[in-house]
Amino acid sequence: MATFIEEARRRQIVEAAIAVLAHEGYARASLSRIAARAGISKSVITYHFDGKDEMFEAVFSHVADAAGAYMTPFLERAGDPAGQIAAYIRHQIAYMRDHRDELLAIGTLALNHGGASGTPDYIVRSAEEERTILTALVTDGQAAGQIRGDLDAEFIAGLISKTVEGGLSEWAWRPETDLSAYADQLIDLLERGMRADTKK
Amino acid sequence: MATFIEEARRRQIVEAAIAVLAHEGYARASLSRIAARAGISKSVITYHFDGKDEMFEAVFSHVADAAGAYMTPFLERAGDPAGQIAAYIRHQIAYMRDHRDELLAIGTLALNHGGASGTPDYIVRSAEEERTILTALVTDGQAAGQIRGDLDAEFIAGLISKTVEGGLSEWAWRPETDLSAYADQLIDLLERGMRADTKK
Amino acid sequence: MATFIEEARRRQIVEAAIAVLAHEGYARASLSRIAARAGISKSVITYHFDGKDEMFEAVFSHVADAAGAYMTPFLERAGDPAGQIAAYIRHQIAYMRDHRDELLAIGTLALNHGGASGTPDYIVRSAEEERTILTALVTDGQAAGQIRGDLDAEFIAGLISKTVEGGLSEWAWRPETDLSAYADQLIDLLERGMRADTKK
Amino acid sequence: MATFIEEARRRQIVEAAIAVLAHEGYARASLSRIAARAGISKSVITYHFDGKDEMFEAVFSHVADAAGAYMTPFLERAGDPAGQIAAYIRHQIAYMRDHRDELLAIGTLALNHGGASGTPDYIVRSAEEERTILTALVTDGQAAGQIRGDLDAEFIAGLISKTVEGGLSEWAWRPETDLSAYADQLIDLLERGMRADTKK
DNA sequence: GATGAATGAGATTTCATTCAT
DNA sequence: TATGAATGAAATCTCATTCAT
Numbered sequence: 001m002a003t004f005i006e007e008a009r010r011r012q013i014v015e016a017a018i019a020v021l022a023h024e025g026y027a028r029a030s031l032s033r034i035a036a037r038a039g040i041s042k043s044v045i046t047y048h049f050d051g052k053d054e055m056f057e058a059v060f061s062h063v064a065d066a067a068g069a070y071m072t073p074f075l076e077r078a079g080d081p082a083g084q085i086a087a088y089i090r091h092q093i094a095y096m097r098d099h100r101d102e103l104l105a106i107g108t109l110a111l112n113h114g115g116a117s118g119t120p121d122y123i124v125r126s127a128e129e130e131r132t133i134l135t136a137l138v139t140d141g142q143a144a145g146q147i148r149g150d151l152d153a154e155f156i157a158g159l160i161s162k163t164v165e166g167g168l169s170e171w172a173w174r175p176e177t178d179l180s181a182y183a184d185q186l187i188d189l190l191e192r193g194m195r196a197d198t199k200k
Numbered sequence: 201m202a203t204f205i206e207e208a209r210r211r212q213i214v215e216a217a218i219a220v221l222a223h224e225g226y227a228r229a230s231l232s233r234i235a236a237r238a239g240i241s242k243s244v245i246t247y248h249f250d251g252k253d254e255m256f257e258a259v260f261s262h263v264a265d266a267a268g269a270y271m272t273p274f275l276e277r278a279g280d281p282a283g284q285i286a287a288y289i290r291h292q293i294a295y296m297r298d299h300r301d302e303l304l305a306i307g308t309l310a311l312n313h314g315g316a317s318g319t320p321d322y323i324v325r326s327a328e329e330e331r332t333i334l335t336a337l338v339t340d341g342q343a344a345g346q347i348r349g350d351l352d353a354e355f356i357a358g359l360i361s362k363t364v365e366g367g368l369s370e371w372a373w374r375p376e377t378d379l380s381a382y383a384d385q386l387i388d389l390l391e392r393g394m395r396a397d398t399k400k
Numbered sequence: 401m402a403t404f405i406e407e408a409r410r411r412q413i414v415e416a417a418i419a420v421l422a423h424e425g426y427a428r429a430s431l432s433r434i435a436a437r438a439g440i441s442k443s444v445i446t447y448h449f450d451g452k453d454e455m456f457e458a459v460f461s462h463v464a465d466a467a468g469a470y471m472t473p474f475l476e477r478a479g480d481p482a483g484q485i486a487a488y489i490r491h492q493i494a495y496m497r498d499h500r501d502e503l504l505a506i507g508t509l510a511l512n513h514g515g516a517s518g519t520p521d522y523i524v525r526s527a528e529e530e531r532t533i534l535t536a537l538v539t540d541g542q543a544a545g546q547i548r549g550d551l552d553a554e555f556i557a558g559l560i561s562k563t564v565e566g567g568l569s570e571w572a573w574r575p576e577t578d579l580s581a582y583a584d585q586l587i588d589l590l591e592r593g594m595r596a597d598t599k600k
Numbered sequence: 601m602a603t604f605i606e607e608a609r610r611r612q613i614v615e616a617a618i619a620v621l622a623h624e625g626y627a628r629a630s631l632s633r634i635a636a637r638a639g640i641s642k643s644v645i646t647y648h649f650d651g652k653d654e655m656f657e658a659v660f661s662h663v664a665d666a667a668g669a670y671m672t673p674f675l676e677r678a679g680d681p682a683g684q685i686a687a688y689i690r691h692q693i694a695y696m697r698d699h700r701d702e703l704l705a706i707g708t709l710a711l712n713h714g715g716a717s718g719t720p721d722y723i724v725r726s727a728e729e730e731r732t733i734l735t736a737l738v739t740d741g742q743a744a745g746q747i748r749g750d751l752d753a754e755f756i757a758g759l760i761s762k763t764v765e766g767g768l769s770e771w772a773w774r775p776e777t778d779l780s781a782y783a784d785q786l787i788d789l790l791e792r793g794m795r796a797d798t799k800k
Numbered sequence: 801g802a803t804g805a806a807t808g809a810g811a812t813t814t815c816a817t818t819c820a821t
Numbered sequence: 822t823a824t825g826a827a828t829g830a831a832a833t834c835t836c837a838t839t840c841a842t
Contacts, residue, residue, distance in 0.1 A: 155385050166362035185355050193393035555785050566762035585755050593793035641824050
């Protein structure tokens with residue numbers, strides 16, 4: 001049960017996979033390239049993982065779990081719903097800065113991975129989880145009178161999710177993008193757009 | 201130079217490619233599958249196109265040009281900048297309804313196509329063109345006092361672009377999505393978020 | 401529809417596969433070895449056949465059909481049931497002499513081919529067909545009073561089948577085996593063993 | 601020289617190999633699968649055996665020796681040659697019932713195992729041994745006037761061998777086969793076919 | 801203008817074996 | 822005595838492309 005070496009290798013492979021996915025894209029993320037990036041032989045990957053699919057699942061879970069774990073405390077601490085939404089956006093975007101490749105990697109996995117049987121469960125579940133959390137925040141905000149009641153909570157949740165991700169792709173595309181400013185602007189714009197005005 | 205047959209064949213191939221890209225994804229869009237979908241032999245594709253890359257370029261241009269041509273009149277006609285932005289969003293989203301596969305196809309091309317030398321020029325140029333148009337609209341809106349001057353026009357342009365595309369992916373993911381409602385909500389939210397209030 | 405070249409290539413591949421199966425066994429009958437034997441590239445095989453399985457099916461059908469076609473007239477011409485059984489044995493064994501590799505090939509396919517889902521249908525069907533024919537002959541012989549009625553027709557049919565095949569493997573194992581003599585002795589022994597004696 | 605553990609492990613591995621060979625066939629009998637069936641690690645096999653070939657030799661010898669040891673007393677006890685042949689058939693077939701997997705395993709080994717240098721010696725020798733014993737029995741029967749002198753003893757020996765094995769494959773293929781009845785019918789048929797009639 | 805045929809490159813995966821511990 | 826780790830070889834299959842017709 002030399003879990004140590006095993007874990008180290010798995011992490012090493014996952015990291016190499018993240019790098020290849022982020023920098024070369026899904027279509028080029030072959031076992032050869034990933035192994036080359038990790039400096040190991042191709043068969044080491046199939047030794048430590050059941051196959052390419054299982055490895056990608058490990059990549060996805062590794063990143064998604066870490067991101068989820070990072071976000072949780074901020075959401076809990078952040079006071080009222082509007083504050084929580086702002087916290088969500090701000091910290092998610094802050095997190096991107098330090099985990100660019102990881103998030104790009106799972107992004108491309110979410111978009112491309114999945115064969116004849118459709119998108120893998122763990123990806124679908126992850127997406128739905130995020131959607132559920134955001135929808136609840138919006139609904140709470142509406143109940144608290146902070147967010148206009150006529151807005152469709154699902155729509156807003158989707159919008160937040162897409163625009164936060166948009167920050168990442170903007171940054172990936174244009175490295176000079178200031179992510180903090182992006183977050184600030186996004187929060188400001190959404191708050192103005194969503195807030196229940198005292199008078200219309 | 202039997203341009204007629206030539207053109208017909210190219211269109212047929214482009215349409216098959218669109219269908220495969222939209223329904224099976226970039227990674228599965230092989231010449232075999234595209235030829236099979238078109239009911240022709242694989243080598244017909246390499247006869248009419250220089251290779252896979254050139255064919256994908258034709259796909260992209262075909263769709264992007266058509267979408268651009270569709271949008272132009274609406275932008276010109278639409279009065280003030282805020283109205284133009286709304287028109288852009290509304291008509292782009294309306295266009296999606298009738299050209300779902302085409303837009304999904306170029307979406308996946310934009311995200312995945314590109315080899316060692318990076319994203320192809322024609323894709324980059326197309327993205328930048330859209331960005332330029334939107335940025336100009338926002339700048340105009342600011343000049344006209346309709347949009348808050350403290351907003352970064354580039355940021356807003358990117359946001360519009362991403363949220364419009366978001367409508368497509370939302371619809372692709374959840375077919376029950378009402379795209380008209382999506383457009384209305386998006387316009388409403390952005391207008392409130394962007395408008396230069398008479399008093400803060 | 402250049403069926404000619406297509407057919408020629410398929411036959412060439414099938415023949416190479418037969419040679420490899422017969423001389424090197426199922427376990428060594430890889431596409432590489434078969435292609436090498438045929439003097440072609442590996443991918444020519446997957447071009448002309450859907451895959452290894454389909455190619456093996458072609459091998460099996462090619463041989464089984466030819467053998468069946470060869471046998472039919474002899475069975476029809478051969479008079480009474482006992483004569484037909486003798487004809488079956490004699491001609492089947494005679495056929496072996498000129499089609500050693502083919503029959504060894506489908507023999508090893510019958511024994512080894514088949515993955516998780518069991519033996520392929522076409523092999524099962526072929527085996528059952530032969531069994532049905534032989535069983536019918538035996539039953540006819542019993543009805544005609546030539547074969548003892550207390551014998552289990554199925555058992556005899558299986559015995560004939562196995563002992564005829566036995567001639568092939570005997571010959572493969574010991575090339576000095578005289579197949580004609582083998583057939584004569586087998587017929588003689590079976591006739592004596594099966595015949596309805598006038599008195600016990 | 602902890603022969604005890606060593607022997608236990610070897611037996612355990614041999615048994616797992618037998619199970620895999622019998623149920624999944626030669627082509628699927630990989631060290632991985634055998635180790636998995638035994639619930640041990642792959643390298644345990646290569647530790648206790650020099651390699652796959654040596655392990656298969658152990659499998660073959662284990663089964664062939666046990667079957668031989670089982671048969672010997674029956675052959676010695678069984679009176680006249682015809683009785684010995686009947687005993688051989690009956691007890692060999694009876695033995696099959698309790699050792700189905702073992703005999704299927706060495707059957708598939710005999711047919712498939714063997715590389716560039718042909719069938720391994722130990723398999724050839726085992727087959728020849730059986731052939732020798734049977735041939736001697738037939739010759740004895742002829743000398744004793746129980747079996748027609750015009751029969752080729754080698755032929756008969758081969759026939760017995762193949763038809764007895766035939767019982768196993770019949771049973772493997774159709775589990776409802778009654779092996780005792782099979783033995784009875786086979787003995788009856790062979791005796792009638794072989795016996796030196798008082799008058800022709 | 802069209803396409804069947806061929807093929808090398810490269811993909812994923814299984815495998816037997818070696819080695820260090 | 823045992824085994825996790827590693828790996829190169831080889832397996833099947835897919836692919837984009839070239840070529841002859």
